[in-house]
Amino acid sequence: MSSTGAGTRLLLGAIGALAVAGIHVLITVGLVVHDVPRGEYERAFVVGFALLGTFPLCLAVAALLLLRRSCxxxxxxxxxxxxxxxxxxxxxxxxxxxxxxxxxxxxxxxxxxxxxxxxxxxxxxxxxxxxxxxxxxxxxxxxxxxxxxxxxxxxxxxxxxxxxxxxxxxx
Structure with missing residues (x-):
């Protein structure tokens, strides 16, 4: 079979979803490291969990794109x-x-x-x-x-x- 651009686009999409998930984790860790020592537990908790809530979604999108590419x-x-x-x-x-x-x-x-x-x-x-x-x-x-x-x-x-x-x- 000749190669098509779809496989490359799916791989780039999966890499992008994983990058977004990684950025979410970095921001969450940064908030915890920055806000918890200052006593701003509420802000770190709310923003951190809001960002981590999208983390599984990013991983699921990446997994689906990689599975689709494996045909x-x-x-x-x-x-x-x-x-x-x-x-x-x-x-x-x-x-x-x-x-x-x-x-x-x-x-x-x-x-x-x-x-x-x-x-x-x-x-x-x-x-x-x-x-x-x-x-x-x-x-x-x-x-x-x-x-x-x-x-x-x-x-x-x-x-x-x-x-x-x-x-x-x-x-």
Missing amino acids: WVVLHEHGMVAATALGAPLVLPWWDVLELLPPPADTKYPSFEVRTRADRRLVIPRLRRPPRLTVRGYRTHPDVALVLDHYVHWCHRHGQMPRIGNSRQWT
Whole structure:
């Protein structure tokens, strides 16, 4: 898979959330060190706990961003393996794929789904990449196009008809 800017943005967001959490801790410690010896317990208590109240939120945001970044897809000759943030990797052989549903161009929240022969719909987080708008119209994201290309080649080699939803957008 080609690298995308989303992974870098997620990592920078997580680093930013951790930096904000660290600044909160430093300010709280500074207030305690400065105000407690002067007898201003009330101010140190109120401001310190107000800042520390946002500390878990900053850590949670950082953790979620890092988990989202940990999704990946590996393509093989006969299928793909896709990892989600918390679950076990999904092993998807091409013979079990009934239809691929890449994200359409007109959606705010893109989703790449795989419909299997057992009529399960599996979402592949790593491939949630919307088509890009170019001068000639919408163009499928390179990562999504690579998966679709592998699937189509496998179908042609094995005499099956590839089924791709939203195929009007696949270029």
